[in-house]
Amino acid sequence: MASNKKYWTSPMELKDSSIVEKLSKVEFEKEIPTDEFLGDKEALESSSTTRRDFLKYVGFTTAAASLAACEGPVIKTIPFLNKPNDVVPGVADYYATTIADGFDFANILVKVREGRPIKIEPNKDASSNNGTNARVQASVLSLYDNHRLKSSTIGGKTSDYTSFDKEINIKLAQAKVSGQKIVFLTGTMASPSTDKLIAEFKVNYPTTEHVVYDAVSESAALDAMEAMYGTRALPNYDFSKADVIVSVDADFLGDWNGGGFEKGYAANKVPVHGKMSKHIQFESNMSLTGANADQRFALKPSELKFALISLYNEIVGGSLTSKVTLQDAAIKKAAFQLKKAGSKAIVVTGIQDENAQLLVLAINNALQSAVIDTTNTKNTRQGNDTKVAQLIADMKAGKVGALIMNQTNPLYTLGNTKGFTEGLQKVALKVAFATSPNETTKACNFVNATPHYLESWGDVSMQNGQYSLMQPTINKLFDTRQFQEAILSWNGNTTSYYNYLKNNSSSFLNGKSWNTALHNGTADVVTSTTVPTVNAIDITAVGSALNATTSSAIELSLYTKVGLGDGQQANNPWLQELPDPITRTSWDNYLLVSRADAEALELKNWTVDNGAMNGSLVDINVDGVSIHNVPVYIQPGQAKGSIALALGYGRKEGMQEEMMTGVNAFPLLNKTGNVSITKVSGEHKFACVQLQHTMMGRDEIVNETSLHDFINLKKDDYNPRPKFSLDHQPVTADEADLWTKFDDTIGTHFNLAIDLATCTGCAACVVACHAENNVPVVGKQEIRVSRDMHWLRIDRYYTSEMTKEKGTEEGIVGSGAYFNAQIHPEDQPEVSFQPVMCQHCAHAPCETVCPVAATSHGRQGQNHMAYNRCVGTRYCANNCPYRVRRFNWFQYAQNSEFNFNMNNDLGRMVLNPDVVVRSRGVMEKCSMCIQMTQTTILQAKKEGRAVKANEFETACTSACSTGAMSFGDVNNPEDKVAKSQDDNRTFRLLEFVGTKPNVQYQLKVRNS
């Protein structure tokens, strides 16, 4: 073979056909004739295989074998054969849809990249309910929750839907025959089509009932409305119309009545022509609303009711018997102001007591308040406690044959869980619809995995006159089926829910096109505007009933936190890590106690040497039901004799271990009777990111002024700029500048403006930033040792019990005693919030100190951070007066030590492809969302136009419901920030340091 092999030697040979012919045979080697020489003996002997050839074979086979051995891992990628017309790689699509998870309701836009929803933004075109809170912002991560139900199960065994429905139909038939009740137990869905479906279901199953149950119920308010106006719905409020707001325990900037009031509230918080709203808050524990109030008075829950009666007497002139409270003077004053404001006044309450609600309705009625709207009522809470109680009774009595539950987790949330479980035993058919496993799915024999709302169709009517649509933004990740699809099949209806919805919607859209509605996500529809008649109610009875409330030494109130709400998103690391705006504590719920009570019970919070906070533990007992080892947080502003505990924590079922935080407070819900707390041994480790609560006399940090001063004084008196001495002349920072200035008047120059008057501290921006910039979750222990990675934090300060004036009186200014007193907040402090992110200083201290020039200034005014140039000396972070730089102490992505969303393939789908995931050992910080600003510029460039005024957005500004944050180009005089930079209220944080920040703050004006 090899011996007689012949090669081309020259093109000449082409002429010689014989050679050509010969070569054409041997040019390409015939397949190796192994059989030929291994097959039979003589062939082998006569074989022309030389030693060389043999070695070739050996070599080849060895090589082949070894090549086959070292095969790399195969990652399959499937390219689009024909490109979907709305998926352009690198370009985001936005879909208008609606979130309605029973607790949070909002019209939203979903940012979708390469078919993956990665960010939630408010649908600002919607007429109302167009704000997003922290939970709505974070809900996109719940879509990618690794612990979701991935398929439906019967008795724990995976099942396909045909057999699933077959069995259920049989069971339903049995129930029908036995005449037992078939009950739909759902959270508030506010979905007309779903209601219609259930109605249709009722046709073949007459014994059907639909019980709506809210974990955190507004039932009392609904009952009151029903009693007074005949409609079982929540009144709507437009706080922008209000000049005087008196809130008795209503956290209307939080989750009260489903939330969504902050925008209207903020509209009137900035003084225009010397006028702004006045907000007086009476409450027992420091709520977000109380923190924003102009005046805040702390009262025990029981006293709040008495206060309400007195308020009624003052305004309506009634003579209901009431008990004395500590704040009667304040109540008189409030009443006076309310009367003065007349129809521009409003009283709201969050007390879960029908009588209290009735009183408030009566007061508002008497005030002829224009703020309350009883016509276009809200449907965001529909739970009916009496019906739920009835259901439990029926279940115990064995009257219920089938219980179908959707969007609810009664076994976790129902106060008297025991009774419910008992009843549940007696129910033959238990069906649970849920996106992720929970206490209830565990107890049900039929579990239907439902898609996340970002994978579902649906319609929501959050309030009369608004009809919103829910559309899928991604194909179903798992083998799930939505509630409505199931009912359709049980009704024997073969149409898909999509078609059903489409047909059904026409009756609501009255004439409007389905496509436009779907495109806009919501449509305004005209509804009956007949003002409901006011039914007469026996106020004296109401008053005396309310007055009958017994007050006790310690009274407990339960509240929901900005982070977890009712706890259905408890498995969402973004929300767990979000520091509570008031306590600035994450990964926990805890018992809020006033300082006085804490001292009486010897409860303590203390700082350990690594700067973390520890606290005492207590057992709480409310007539019989007790919770053990509850950590104590001493909360300034907590009414003496009152304690508070947040709901939504302490879940265990279907939760990742890291997320099983806090204690479950639901068993205490609606418990009346004696509350007792007893200190127990041991200590709790908090993850609190701010342990210094006061400003230590550095009041210019969060500048504030009173409305009176704002009107009467000159700008330099209430908002002075720091002065430097140049040639013995006081000058401002820019005049004292030694350096030639870089020209920032050409092109865009970014500024971020934060109006402290309208910032409620709701923390939606924090989560938005988290989502937009792939900020890692670091977990409780790291947060505890102040290694939080949030690029944007919201500092919260209380007024101190020691002021400079007080100190001078006592003559202790500058002494240790003075400082130690300064450190303690007042018992009833004023609260100020201040969002702090990288200030993008023109004279950035961080830039000069970086040895490798990893951080330097951009032409658009940002302070850039080049991650892949950073060597991690951390000098920049030390030299930042604002402490906004964040260091990657460990590898936070794909590290089992940090087992959060960045550690599993599903969770990583939420990552924003425009932002790099930082590696271990590099510094990171706010970039003013440069990926967003560049997109805006490119967009304008593509369309061949200049960037429009106020077109620039960052994650935080777009998430801000109140418009407290605005972002733009100061070189464009039309931009909001360009106008605001010379506003009288504008100041720059720590301006005296001379860093020349590009972030403006507008000071807060208190109408006190």
Place this chain on the structure above:
Amino acid sequence: MSNKIIRAIYDDDDVLVAAVKKVRENGSHIEEVYTPFPVHGLDRAMGLKDTRLAITAFIYGVIGFSFATWMMNYMMIDDWAQNIGGKPSFSYGENVPAFVPILFEMTVFFAAHLMVITFYMRSKIWPFQTADNPDPRTTSHKFLMEVSVDGNADELTSLLKNTGAEEINIIDKH
């Protein structure tokens, strides 16, 4: 002329210096003197010229300074001027206050190292260089003088004896 040299060993530096003077008065040529430590006045006595190492050090320093200036001007101003913390990087002159420390360090660095290297080169001392002191004791406590013989061996020997030499031996120059 013969190629012999005389090695005289002394045990005291003062005696040595005196001897050196005598020998030179006698007009003989001192090839080399080996001492265990710097003997003050010896170089004068031997009539050695002053070393110019200090001058080279100065020149090297100037080089270092110039290099630093060029480097920082090139890197911070010419090649890629950045806005770092608002510091004026428009011209070297405006930015130079920040560069003073490194200007100084580079000057010292060049001056010190280049001077020492020059010293090593001129005196032929570097790793793997073999020593050429004829008697091991000269690095410890003895002082050795090499005088070239110009046919007057005996006369020299006696002369050296008188100067207080401990040992005297005549050997061929290799």
Place this chain on the structure above:
Amino acid sequence: MSHYESPLRETLILGDKSYKDISDDIAAPIEGKANKLWWFVFGISLVAFLWGVGAIVYTIGTGIGVWGLNNKINWAWDITNFVWWVGIGHAGTLISAVLLLFRQKWRMGINRSAEAMTIFAVFQAGLFPLIHMGRIWNGYWVMPIPNQFGSLWTNFNSPLLWDVFAISTYLSVSVVFWWTGLLPDFAMIRDRATKPFQKKIYSLLSFGWSGKAKDWQRFEEVSLVLAGLATPLVLSVHTIVSFDFATSVIPGWHSTVYPPYFVAGAVFSGFAMVQTLLIIMRKVSNLEAYITRDHIENMNKVILVTGGIVATAYLSEFFVGWYSGSSYEDFTYLSIGAATGPYAWAFWALILCNSVFPQLLWIKKLRRSFTFSFIMAIIINIGMWFERFDIIVINLSRGHLPSTWTQFSPTSIDISIFFGTIGFFFVLFLLYARTFPVVAQAEVKSILKSTGSFARKKEAEAEGRSQDSLAKI
């Protein structure tokens, strides 16, 4: 020529030593066997060193998070140790350079070891800026070298980069200075060495030095010029280190008094460390004759002076902070806030160790006591460590915005690395003490006649006085 020197000057070399004796004494520890004590101390140091290496490897493998740092206090023990070691690394060059310029003969007994100490200390110092980097594998980016990303240079505005140049220049120049001085002594050992291997090694180390007249002339010139260069250098190094803080905007760091005050502090701690080592070494390697009570006393005097400067700086810092009336100065490392706050213990440790106890050195009796000097040296070393700890941690823990106030506590890794460097330092120094001529014998020989006690006696006889009467003066 006369070696006459006023008898009022202290005798620097005791006992009637001849040139030969000196050679023998200096070579003794090298030619002899190591004693038990040496092996014991060396063993401990080696263990500590290896432990530290382990901790460093773990840090680099896992992340800086294994230290106690956080997003508000981004430096703590790492830079504290860096500054502490650099400070210690000042005495050597100062002794050999500045005292040489001042013609202080007493330096000759100790400068060799002092310089060795300097160099080993700067090794330790240099370690920390390296390992404190989040991505040490990219550490070479601090060098002004072209790179594949095009025009991406270092930032010459950064004090950290100034450090890079200052420390490397200081270290390399110190090494060269030291080595040049060592050449004649290596040569001496080479020429008396009997073991062939030893001979080989030392002939290699001695660069073939043979003590020609011309070489000596150049040698002295070089020493003088190097001394002239090293003097401003040694001052510049800690000045630049102090710029790391002084040029920042952080309350307590942003302070114009830092450069002189840091240099004084450096000499203060450096001399303390020299004391610590010499007092041990004179016993361990029998150098009582060369490192005398007078040496110790002179060192103590320098300590007293520099300590005074440092104390003054503390006072001015404290006063200026208070006098400014700025609420941002209320919690700097020298303030009432610090004295009463969570770091009060560190504050008082600083005040007592650096400014109170050293005052005892005013008492001559204590100043001349070896034991007391040793204890005092240790106290001062501790105090100076706390000074740096306070400057870094207390100031960072109380920044501009109270919302960012927090605290720091070291992890076992922090501690391991620190003691690891101490171990490394002693490993190097002990090896040096066994293998290097620990006293600049050539120089000492040159002053034997003027300051040796034998010479003195002769002078005394000449003037009809007795040696003991001399001692009384």
